[in-house]
Amino acid sequence: MSNRNTQANKAAARERIRAERERQQKKERLRRQIVVAGAVVGVLAVAGGIGFMVLKANEPTGWEAAKDAKPVAPAHTQGKNGTEILIGDKNAKETLEVFEDIRCPACASFEQSTGEALAKDIKDGRYRVRFSLYTFIDDTPAGGEGSKNALSALGAALNISPEAFLKYKAALYSAKYHPEEQVDTYGKDAELLKVAATVPELKGNKAFETAVTKGTYDRWALDMGALFGRKGVRGTPTFMHDDKKLTIPQVPQQQMTQAQYNQLAQANFRKMIDKEFGPAKGSGKPDPGKGGSAGEKGQNGIREGEKDPTASR
CATH class of the missing domain: 1.20.5 (Single alpha-helices involved in coiled-coils or other helix-helix interfaces)
Incomplete structure (x- = not known):
């Protein structure tokens, strides 16, 4: 190579x-x-x-998220965002306004002693009732969410029927279930559903239960609570006819049974109602005409379809 x-x-x-x-x-x-x-x-x-x-x-959750949620009003409501709850005979000439907070112990005492008398007047068509339900106790030092949560559940009951609403409200206020003001029992959906199971219209009602657990009417509850202070009302329970605040005579502070207390409380409620609206039909008493004040503008409560000039704060 x-x-x-x-x-x-x-x-x-x-x-x-x-x-x-x-x-x-x-x-x-x-x-x-x-x-x-x-x-x-x-x-x-x-x-x-x-x-x-x-x-x-x-991202906001719970009640913070509810503030931005689309308003959903229950059936059987009227007014802006459904914040007017009018229950009773549409032909009733008068409207009694009742202001309450579900956590309020005084409201519970009224319901337990006198709620049946109020319900009877509604059924008899003596007057309609506009319920303004507040949530201010949640914002007191007691804290919690029970007022808002219970009000949202009441919205779900009202969506079923006015009768379901009234029965459920009575059950929430009952001596068996109503908690102490400092205890936020109604902040839990499970407790609200347990009470609802005692109401025939709500027991096993899937639509109601779903609305409670999903918070369908949470935004509505916030809108209702935002009316706190309407007509100057800052405490509960309060009763008004037009622009006039009504006062129930107090039950004497003396030793008595619960039945005796209830009897006196109902009698005092009747005195207030008779003084304002006149005796009920069939009472045997002479009818002096419409009692009480009709307000400066002569209004007889808020009629369906009418604008309530005091609704905004």
């Missing part, structure tokens, strides 16, 4: 080795680029996931 061929073969071999080395280096660089790119994508994906979780964590 000549020296020339030997040198040529060696040069060719070196060129092959160099080309192979460059090919392997390019392959390694490409591999590293792919690994780095994958790592960057992974980091971005993790960062994006963390950002999404932080965003979700910062």
